[in-house]
Amino acid sequence: MMHSDDIPVTVFVRSTSGSEVASKLTGYFVLKGQEFRFRAIAFGRIGGHNASVTISKNTLAKVAKMGFDPDALIMTIQRKIVEGDVTLPEGIRPPSE
Numbered sequence: 001m002m003h004s005d006d007i008p009v010t011v012f013v014r015s016t017s018g019s020e021v022a023s024k025l026t027g028y029f030v031l032k033g034q035e036f037r038f039r040a041i042a043f044g045r046i047g048g049h050n051a052s053v054t055i056s057k058n059t060l061a062k063v064a065k066m067g068f069d070p071d072a073l074i075m076t077i078q079r080k081i082v083e084g085d086v087t088l089p090e091g092i093r094p095p096s097e
Helices: 057-065 070-083
Strands: 009-018 022-031 034-043 050-054
Touching: 009 070, 022 070, 034 057, 034 070, 050 070, 057 070
Parallel strands: none
Antiparallel strands: 009 022, 022 034, 034 050
């Protein structure tokens, strides 16, 4: 199985809502050309300090069948959200801008 540093995943945020302290995010990630949905809570907002990502058990099972470690994938997506390494919808900017 591929570990977090080896997972070629692109993260897209569709919508955000919340306050200066925490934001709810919805979006999807692309892994080997396939699109999967996720939900997350980002504390400190995008580019902030922490994120908690939720992915359905069905999606995690598919990811495992593709040869990826589901826990490593979640950690990679969380890191990308925290670091601001995501694609945002037009008109939404990370709070650091």
